[in-house]
Amino acid sequence: MTPGPDAGADTGRRRVLVIVPAWNEAEGLAAVLAELRAAVPAADVLVVDDGSTDRTAQTARAAGALVARLPYNLGVGGAMRTGYRYALDQGYDAAVQVDADGQHDPGYVPALLAALETADLVVGARFAGVGDYRVRGPRRWSMRLLSLVLSGMAGTRLTDSTSGFRACNRDMIAFFARWYPAEYLGDTVESMVGALRRGYQVRQVAVAMRPRTTGAPSQSPARALVYLARTALVLLLALTRRVPAPQRAEAAARVPEPAEAAGVAR
Amino acid sequence: MHLSVITSLTGLALLGCILELLRRHQLREKYAALWLAVGSAVVPLGLFPQMLDSLARGLGIMSGASLVLFAGIVLLLLVCLHLSWESSRLEEETRTLAEEIALIRAALDEQNRPAAVAAARRAEGGAG
Numbered sequence: 001m002t003p004g005p006d007a008g009a010d011t012g013r014r015r016v017l018v019i020v021p022a023w024n025e026a027e028g029l030a031a032v033l034a035e036l037r038a039a040v041p042a043a044d045v046l047v048v049d050d051g052s053t054d055r056t057a058q059t060a061r062a063a064g065a066l067v068a069r070l071p072y073n074l075g076v077g078g079a080m081r082t083g084y085r086y087a088l089d090q091g092y093d094a095a096v097q098v099d100a101d102g103q104h105d106p107g108y109v110p111a112l113l114a115a116l117e118t119a120d121l122v123v124g125a126r127f128a129g130v131g132d133y134r135v136r137g138p139r140r141w142s143m144r145l146l147s148l149v150l151s152g153m154a155g156t157r158l159t160d161s162t163s164g165f166r167a168c169n170r171d172m173i174a175f176f177a178r179w180y181p182a183e184y185l186g187d188t189v190e191s192m193v194g195a196l197r198r199g200y201q202v203r204q205v206a207v208a209m210r211p212r213t214t215g216a217p218s219q220s221p222a223r224a225l226v227y228l229a230r231t232a233l234v235l236l237l238a239l240t241r242r243v244p245a246p247q248r249a250e251a252a253a254r255v256p257e258p259a260e261a262a263g264v265a266r
Numbered sequence: 267m268h269l270s271v272i273t274s275l276t277g278l279a280l281l282g283c284i285l286e287l288l289r290r291h292q293l294r295e296k297y298a299a300l301w302l303a304v305g306s307a308v309v310p311l312g313l314f315p316q317m318l319d320s321l322a323r324g325l326g327i328m329s330g331a332s333l334v335l336f337a338g339i340v341l342l343l344l345v346c347l348h349l350s351w352e353s354s355r356l357e358e359e360t361r362t363l364a365e366e367i368a369l370i371r372a373a374l375d376e377q378n379r380p381a382a383v384a385a386a387r388r389a390e391g392g393a394g
Contacts, residue, residue, distance in 0.1 A: 048368065055389075061375075062387050068372035070364050082365040086372065182361060 014093035016043035016113060019083030021076050022100035023050040026059045029100050033063040036098065039106040040113075046086055047100070048079040056100075076164065077182030077191070084168075088177040088249075096167045104165040108207045112167035120172040120200040121192070123158065124165030124207035138224040142231040146189060149235060153196040156203050162188045165207060170249035172200060179244045185234040193238035198246040270315055277312030281305035304341070 018036055022029055029047070036045055047060035051073035060067045068082055080097060087095045094116055098104045108124055115122040143160070150158040164187065168176060172195065181190040196202055284301045287293045293301065311317060311334065318330030327333045 046372075058389050062389075066372060067375060068368040070368045072364060074361055074364055078361055078365060082368050085365060086369055089369070 013042065015091070016040060017083070017087045017090070017092040017095045018043050018045045018109070019080065019087070019095055019097050020045060020047045020060075020065070020100050021050055021079035021083070021097070022047050022052065022056050022060070023073060023079075024052045024054045024056060025100035026052070026055040028102045029056060029059050030063055032098065032100055032102055032106065033060065033065055035106040036109070037064075040096075040109050043096070043109075044092075046083055048082050050074055050076070050079040075182050075187070077180050077187035080187055081176065081180035081182070084173050084177040084180060087173045092173065093170055094167060095173050097164055099164050103209050103211075105208065105210055108165070108205070109167075111205050111207075112165070115203060115205045116167055116169050118201070119203040120169050121195050121202045122167040123160065123163050123192070123202065123204045125158070125160035125163055125204040126207065126209050137221060138228045142224075142228045145228075146231060146235065149239075150189075150192060150196065150202075153193070154202045158192075158202065158204050160204065161192050164188055165209075171247060174247035174249045175200070175244075178247060181238075183234075184230060189231070189234055190238040190241075193235070194243040197239075197243050200246065270313065273312035273315055274309070275312070277305075277308040277310075281309055300345075 018040065020029075020032065020036075033045060033047075036043070045065040047056070047065045047067050049057040049060065049067060049069040051070050057067050057069050066086075068086060070079065070082065074082075083097070084095060094113055096109050096112060098106060098109070104124065112122045112124055143162075146161045147157075147159045150161045162185065175195065175198065176191065179194060181187065181194070183190070192202060284293070284298075284305045288298050288302075316330060318333050322328070322330045322333040325333065327336070
C-alpha cells in the first residue's frame with residue numbers, strides 16, 4: 001500500500017527525506033523544491049504545511065512533493081516533529097530540514113548528509129567562514145552566548161545554533177519524532193541542547209545563507225535586546241528541563257532494518 | 267450585623283452555583299472536590315465571620331478577616347497555577363493530535379496520489 005522502508009533498501013543506498021516546514025510560503029516554495037530536486041534527486045521531499053492560508057499545499061503537490069497539512073499553525077517545532085514522525089514511520093535513514101523561504105541553499109544538502117558519517121546531528125552554520133553574514137550589538141552577544149555554551153557542551157565548535165538548516169541520522173530522527181520543542185527558539189536552540197544532553201554527536205558544516213526571497217528580518221536595537229533576554233531564558237530552561245531518554249531507531253521504528261553496512265557509505 | 271448578612275448570602279450563592287454546575291455535569295470531578303471544599307468552608311464563615319478570630323490571634327494575625335484574605339489569595343494563586351499547568355498539558359495534547367491529523371492526511375493523499383497531483387496541477391493552471 002505505502003512505499004515501505006524496503007523500497008530503497010535493496011539498492012544499498014540510504015533513503016533521505018527532506019523536510020520543508022512551510023507557513024504561507026507559496027511564493028518561494030516552487031523554486032526551493034525545484035532546486036532540491038536538482039541537488040538531491042534521489043531524496044523524497046515532504047512539505048509540512050503549517051496551517052497556511054495561501055496555496056502552499058497545492059504548490060507543493062503540483063511540484064511533486066509529499067504534503068502533510070497541519071490543521072492550524074503550530075510553529076516550526078510542531079511542523080518539524082510531524083516531519084520526523086513521518087520519517088520514523090517510513091523508515092528513512094536520514095532527514096534534512098530546509099526552510100521554505102529560500103534562505104538555505106539546497107546545494108549544501110549533500111555536504112550536510114556527508115557529515116552525518118561522523119555525527120548524529122549536522123547543522124549548517126553561517127559564521128564558519130563561508131558567506132558574508134554579519135551581525136552587531138545585542139544580537140551578536142546572543143549569538144556569542146549560545147555558541148559559547150553549546151560549543152562547550154558539544155566539545156566542538158558550534159557557531160550558529162539558531163540555524164534551521166540541519167541533517168539527522170536514524171537515531172536522531174527517532175529521538176526528535178518523540179521530543180521536539182515547539183516553543184520560541186525550541187526548534188533550534190532547545191532541540192540542540194536536548195540532543196547534546198542526551199549524548200548525541202552534534203557538529204557543524206559551514207554554509208553560506210542567502211537573503212530570504214520572501215519576508216524580512218527584524219533589525220532594531222530594542223528588539224535585539226529583547227531577543228538577548230529571551231535567548232538567555234530559553235537557554236536556561238533548556239539546560240534544566242527534563243529531556244526524554246535517547247532513542248535508538250531500531251527500537252522505535254515500526255519496521256526494523258539491518259544497520260547500514262560499514263562499506264556501503266564509502 | 268450587616269456584614270454577616272452579606273457574607274452569608276455570598277457563601278450560599280457560591281455553594282448554589284457549585285452544586286448546580288456539578289448537577290449539570292459541567293464540572294469535572296477533580297475540580298468538583300476542590301470547589302465543594304471551598305464552598306463548605308465559605309458558608310459557615312459567612313454565617314459567623316468572627317469564627318476565625320481566635321485561630322488568627324493564635325497565629326499572630328490581628329483579625330480573622332485578615333487570615334481569610336491571606337488564605338484566599340494563596341488559594342487563588344494555587345488555582346491559577348493549576349490552570350496554567352492544565353492548559354499547557356492541553357496544548358501539548360492538541361499539538362500531538364494536530365500532528366497525527368497531518369500524518370493521516372498525508373497517508374490518505376499518498377493513496378490517491380495521481381488524482382491529487384492532477385487536481386493540484388489543474389488548480390495551479392486555473393490560478394496562474
